[in-house]
Amino acid sequence: MPPMTRHPRHSPGAGFPGAFAPEPDDDSPKSKSQRKRDMHALQDLGSELEALPKDRLARVPMPEVLEDAIREARRITSHEGKRRQMQYVGKVMRGLNDDEIDAIRRALDGFKGTSKAETARLHLIERWRELLLKDDEALTRFLAEHPAVDVQALRSLIRNARKEQQLSKPPRHFRELFQAIKSALEAREQPGAAAAEPSPGQDQEPA
Known part of the structure; x- marks a missing residue:
């Protein structure tokens, strides 16, 4: 009877390096x-x-x-x-610690959101000023949305700002008109309310 030949045992995963390697630990130290x-x-x-x-x-x-x-x-x-x-x-x-860092980041993110809102407000004021200077109908719309405005004072500012532009004078009334619009928007707003924007088509030239 021929002698039995012993074959070396192969462990599971032999020939497949890393097949049974431990899974990476999520809590392992961070890489450099x-x-x-x-x-x-x-x-x-x-x-x-x-x-x-x-x-x-x-x-x-x-x-x-x-x-x-x-x-x-x-x-x-x-x-x-x-x-x-x-x-x-x-x-x-x-x-x-992480909580302290997160609190700082949240505060900074809040400031960035506020800055965006402030930028949008400035653009809205500039848009209203542009409309009021080129379109008399825009004044009617503006007064309808901001009834507390001093009509005569606003008309005077618009008239003087137009003259400044025509005569290439320093824009003193142009700046004052910006402040008047800003004050009107602030007076109209209630907590949580958004400033009224010119409705679509309001930037068209009068017929």
């Missing part, structure tokens, strides 16, 4: 490149805070150590001194 990206993101966030107007900065929730660091950066005028201080701001921010 990811840490670098996070660091730059926090540095940029610090720069946004440093550039905020004083009143808005005061409304951002942040630890006192970060607030002090940012106020010091705003005080420094030399380029190199500010650069070093902003590096320190970034270091402080890297020590914040």
Whole structure:
């Protein structure tokens, strides 16, 4: 009887490297490149805070150590001194927890939304001014939507602004008309209400 030949056992997955490798752990340390990206993101966030107007900065929730660091950066005028201080701001921010970072980001996002609304308001005022200067019918529509306006004062502003344009004079009444429209829009608005926009077709030349 011929002797039995033993064949070496092959473990499951042999020949398939990594077939039974452990799955990556979601809690594994971040890669060097990811840490670098996070660091730059926090540095940029610090720069946004440093550039905020004083009143808005005061409304951002942040630890006192970060607030002090940012106020010091705003005080420094030399380029190199500010650069070093902003590096320190970034270091402080890297020590914040996720909740603190999220609170700062939410505040900044809220300011950006407010800025968009302010820009839209300015465009609306400019649009009304353009219509009022070129179309007498626009005044009727404007007064219908803003009945509290001083009609005679507004008519006078429009008339004088038109003369300024015709004679290429400094635009004093042109600017005053902008402020008058702005005041009318603010007086008309109620909390949560949007400013009235010229309806479609209102920018057409009168027949």
